[in-house]
Amino acid sequence: MRVLVVDDDPLAAEMTAAVLEDAGFEAVQAESGTAALEVLSTDPSLELVVSDMNMPGISGLQCFQALRARGDERPFVLLSGDDPQALRASEPGLDACVRKDFDLESTLGQAIADVLAARRP
Amino acid sequence: MAFDAKRFTARFVEEAREHIRRIEEGLAGLKTAPADQENLNAIFRSAHTVKGSARMLKFVSISQTAHHLEDVLGAMRDQGLAYSPELGRLLTRAVDGLAALIEGIESGADPGDLDQVLCADLVAALSAPGAGPQEAIVPAASPPDSGLPGKLAAASGTAPEVGFRSPDTVRVSLAKLDELIKLLGEVVSSHARLRQRLQDLHQIERLRARDLELLAAGDDVALSGSLRKFGRDLKDDVLAQELLMEELHGKALVMRMLALGMVFDSAPRLVRDLGRSLGKEVECVVSGAEIELDRQLIDRLGDPIVHLLRNAVDHGIEDPATRQRLGKPGYGTIRLTARQDAGGVAIEVGDDGAGVSLEAIRQQAVRKGLMTADQATALSDDQALDLIFRPGFSTQPIITDISGRGVGMDAVKRCIVDDLQGSIRIETEPGKGTSFILRLPLSLAVMRVLLVEAGGEILGFAAQQVAHLLRVPADRLVLVGDRKAIVLDNEIVPVLGLATLLSLPEPGRRLQASPLAGGAHPGGGLLLVIVQVRNEKLALAVDALVDEHDMVIKPLPPHLAGMALVSGMVVTGQKHLVSILSAQALLAMAGQARLDVRPGGAGETGRLSILVIDDSWNTREIEKDVLEAHGYDVTLAEDGRDGLQKALERQFDAVLTDVEMPHLDGFTLTATLRADERYRSTPILLITSRQKEEDKRRGIEVGADAYIVKGEFDQGSLVDTLRALLG
Known part of the structure; x- marks a missing residue:
């Protein structure tokens, strides 16, 4: 399964990608929300988005809202350096909200598993 | 299969350093434009990024410090927390703390513990908008190294470990490379012209052969005409070639040029760290970092500049209490400035401290026996100032052999003048400060x-x-x-x-x-x-x-x-x-x-006598050779007891002694000699294989004049130190 990782910090992007690859996903990186919107519009093989919240230009949240506005319903997991609960509350449509942390390996993996299970018909 | 954080650590350090640099730049920008939203945003983002990556790699102290820094920056950006110089210094302190933690990772250790005082100050800044935590940044109120977590502060209790690095590679702009290649093309075509001249010469040789046949007829006009033309052409070509080569050489040299920023960029933090380790708040203002110099110079400029900065923080800037009493701002300012100057570069390290006391220098010169009181008084101010570059001339209680190459300012001068073909000058004004002005060529090539x-x-x-x-x-x-x-x-x-x-x-x-x-x-x-x-x-x-x-x-x-x-x-x-x-x-x-003339002319009595005490035969003989070669009269002793006996039998002009010896060690020997009327002011040099702070301190206590470490011992530093002490 192919996952798009969106983060303006290439180091964080690569670490996130490494976590995903360890969990058996194929990770593709985008360096901004705009780049993500572009890739997602042309590449239907990307089945899930994991995006950083705080980025220059459009934020992860704005990226999510833009996707939904154009009818793109692919699962979207938001990563944040801050408290994820507040974000989740502000945008209930998000599939998951995970804190960027050293235990990302388990938290992100769990979140994705939950999201995919919830989506399964 | 587990996610291996270590794999990313080196990358993290490298990138975090870059973010630190950006934050520092941004904070410097805030001084002049405190409300610059774009700048604030950029600083905020760098802090945020460091926080995020640090969290993922479980560098908790880094992540937390960055978090507090981010909060304050956020409040400035979104809640109108106003910039003030106090707040600026607090932010700088936070960046320094962050940088120290990051460097802690680099040196292989854990990043070190969270600096609770710093974090509390950052939190306090949030709750007191605009005011800033006044008392927290007056250094006297907090332990001197509170802002220096981790390795740096723990290093030795003295100044933090510092230094500049320059990379092994040089980045060259494509435009510069294109120019170089274009020039090389011209060199190639110029070479083709020279090849043509070679053919011309063959032609002339053939002409000559023919002319020899025709010589009987007395006709050699063709030959001399073409010879003259050949000479002219060759001269033109050689001149053209010369111009090309010069330009080519110049261009190639330019590629090896590096911006002074290589050396200057780390100066502000270095100065703050040094200042804090001495309980002083010192700011460093840098300008001219964009000026380029040959990297041969840049590579060797680091040490002297660090030394001058260290010197300015240590001896130039007064402690905060003194400054306040004098009506100066509590924090000192050091300016590190570079400017183009008549075909070279002038670099100035200036502080707003106490200035150099010429009176103290003159007294020191007399005390060291370099000259009589009358001679010292007769010195011009410039001559007196120049004394601080004398080996071993220090206003500190004891001479320490810092790098094995020399002693303090002497090493700075040697590097700038002898190695880098530059010059150094001091300007000082009592109560206003001191400037060291270095002049350097752009290139040594x-x-x-x-x-x-x-x-x-x-x-x-x-x-x-x-x-x-x-x-x-x-x-x-x-x-x-x-x-x-x-x-x-x-x-x-x-x-x-x-x-x-x-x-x-x-x-x-x-x-x-x-x-x-x-x-x-x-x-x-x-x-x-x-x-x-x-x-x-x-x-x-x-x-x-x-x-x-x-x-x-x-x-x-x-x-x-x-x-x-x-x-x-x-x-x-x-x-x-x-x-x-x-x-x-x-x-x-x-x-x-x-000197060779002196013993013959003045007789044995004219030579200064030195007593060398060491239980190693080798060491004794080497020291004897060196000293005799420099015209001293040397007497040897095999251990402390032997040394003491010889010293008391006859008055020597100076005593060099090992520290660790059987029967009587160097400290006890020194103390014993000092107690004797005749040796009260005779120079005594301790020479040891141990470089320990406490040994040095003990050396001071017992009254030694210098402490030289054997491992770093070279002839120059021994003789220079001795000469400085003997005058």
């Missing part, structure tokens, strides 16, 4: 070289070491004692024949043995090259001036690098190798010649 002939040899001088060229009638020389000298601008400069000084054989054609080998010029009078190093001058009589040219000075190969007399080689147009003489070495040789 090409230098003006003066070629002379002496004793049948061609020899070279680097032009900046040549103060004057003179031709004077022989009767202008004066006799000072038994030595020849010349009076120049009110200064008596010793005169020596260069060939004599170098022990070159006299050219056979000179029948009359001249008192000054060389120099007696057929044109009448003497040809003198006056070389100068710092304030010392020496006039060298030579046979002829040969040439003056910009040349590439090549360093000696490693196995010859120890030759002090030859600082490098140049290749002349005739493909001869010519030695470039080092003026320092010539001056030293001239001084040595003086």
Whole structure:
């Protein structure tokens, strides 16, 4: 399964990608929300988005809202350096909200598993 | 399969450093434009990124510090927390703390513990908008190293470990590379023209063969005509080639240039760290970091500049209480400035501290026995200031051999003047501050070289070491004692024949043995090259001036690098190798010649006597050799007890002693000698294989004048220190 990782910090992007690859996903990186919107519009093989919240230009949240506005319903997991609960509350449509942390390996993996299970018909 | 965080650690450090640099730049920008939203945003983002990555890698202390920093920046951006100089300094402190933690990772250790005081101050800044935590940043109120978490503060209790690094690679802009390649293309076509000249020459040879046949007819017009044309063409081509090569060389050198930022960028943090370790709040303002210099210079500029900065923080800037009493701001300011200056670069390290006390220098000179009180009073201010560059001249209670190469300011001067062909000057105003002004060439690669002939040899001088060229009638020389000298601008400069000084054989054609080998010029009078190093001058009589040219000075190969007399080689147009003489070495040789004369003239009594005490035969003998070569009269003792006995039998001018010895160690020996009336002020040097702070302190306590570490021991530092102490 192919996952798009969106983060303006290439180091964080690569670490996130490494976590995903360890969990058996194929990770593709985008360096901004705009780049993500572009890739997602042309590449239907990307089945899930994991995006950083705080980025220059459009934020992860704005990226999510833009996707939904154009009818793109692919699962979207938001990563944040801050408290994820507040974000989740502000945008209930998000599939998951995970804190960027050293235990990302388990938290992100769990979140994705939950999201995919919830989506399964 | 587990996610391996270690894999990312090096990347993290590298990128975090870059973010730190950006934050520092941004904070500097806030000083002039406190409301610059874009700048605030950029700083905020860098802090945020560091926080995020640190969290993922479980660097908790880094992540937390960055988090608090981010909060304050966020409040400035979104909640109108106003910038103030106090807040600025707090933010700077936070960045420094962050940087120290990051460097902690780099050196292999854990990033270190969270600096609770710093974090509390950052939180306090949030709740007191606009005010900033006043009392927290007055350094006297907090432990001196509270802002220095982790390794730095723990290093030694003294100044933090600091230094500059420059990379092994150089980034070259494509435009510069294109220019270089274009020029090389022209060199290639110029070479084609020379090939054409070769063909012309063949043609001329054929003509000549034909002309020889026609010679009977007396017709050689064709040959001489084409020869003249050939000569003209060749000359043009050679000139064109020369211009091209010069330009090519220049362009290639430019590629090796690096911005002074390499050295300057880390200065502000270094200064703050040093200041904090001494309980002072010091700011460093940098300008001119964009100026480019040859990396040969940049690479070697780091140490002297660090030393000058350290010196300014340590001795220049007063402690906060004193500053406040004097009505100065509690925090000191050091300006590190570079500017283009007449074909070179001037770098200034200036502080707003107490200034150098000329009176203290004069007193110190007398106390060290360098001169009498009358002589010290007679010194001009500049001469007095120059004393601080004397080896071993320090206003600190004890001399410590910092790097094995020399002692303090002396090493700075040696590096700038001798190695980098620059100059150094001090300006100081009591109560206002001190500036050290360094002047440096842009590059060391090409230098003006003066070629002379002496004793049948061609020899070279680097032009900046040549103060004057003179031709004077022989009767202008004066006799000072038994030595020849010349009076120049009110200064008596010793005169020596260069060939004599170098022990070159006299050219056979000179029948009359001249008192000054060389120099007696057929044109009448003497040809003198006056070389100068710092304030010392020496006039060298030579046979002829040969040439003056910009040349590439090549360093000696490693196995010859120890030759002090030859600082490098140049290749002349005739493909001869010519030695470039080092003026320092010539001056030293001239001084040595003086010493060699002294024992004979003044007798044994004129030599200074030194007692050398060491339980190692090897060490004793080496020290004896070195000292005798410098004209001292040496007596040896095998251990402390033997040493004490010999010292009390007869008065020595100085005592050199090992520390660890059987029967009586060096500390006890020193203390015992100091208790004796005759040795109260005699220089005593401790020479040891241990470099320990506590040993040094003990050395001070028992009254030693210097502490030299054997491992870093070289002849120069021993003799220089001794000479400084003996005057």
